[in-house]
Amino acid sequence: xxxxxxxxxxxxxxxxxxxxxxxxxxxxxxxxxxxxxxxxxxxxxxxxxxxxxxxxxxxxxxxxxxxxxxxxxxxxxxxxxxxxxxxxxxxxxxxxxxxxxxx
Numbered sequence: 001x002x003x004x005x006x007x008x009x010x011x012x013x014x015x016x017x018x019x020x021x022x023x024x025x026x027x028x029x030x031x032x033x034x035x036x037x038x039x040x041x042x043x044x045x046x047x048x049x050x051x052x053x054x055x056x057x058x059x060x061x062x063x064x065x066x067x068x069x070x071x072x073x074x075x076x077x078x079x080x081x082x083x084x085x086x087x088x089x090x091x092x093x094x095x096x097x098x099x100x101x102x103x
Contacts, residue, residue: 006056008063009022010040010070018095021088028077030088032096035070043087045079057103058082 013034021029035041039061044055063071071093075085 002046002051004042004044004046004052004055004070006042006044006059006063007069008040008042010035010038010063010068012069012091013037014069014071014096016096018092020091021084023076023078026079026081027084028075028080028088030092031076032092033072035072037070039066040071040073042071042075044075044077046075046079048077048079051064054082055085058085062086073097098103 009027013036014032015034017028017034018032023029042059042063044059046055073089075089079083080088
């Protein structure tokens, strides 16, 4: 199991918690909680070794967007593709904001 931690500048804390996905063959779960004002933290646990650069690129594209709420993000991965990662994060973010714009 490999772990990765990332931090991003953010706005006010998210309004609520959310869960999307399920850890299982080829999938992942994303847990979002309100973060500390001004900061999003992302903790990734993955069963796939040596993919730090791919994870960083995918997560950077999501959380460097201006105006996002502050989140504490936990991702538990079991070999999901980048497209599934983006989808699960978007699903969880929609639950916290009611905003479908992140799809």
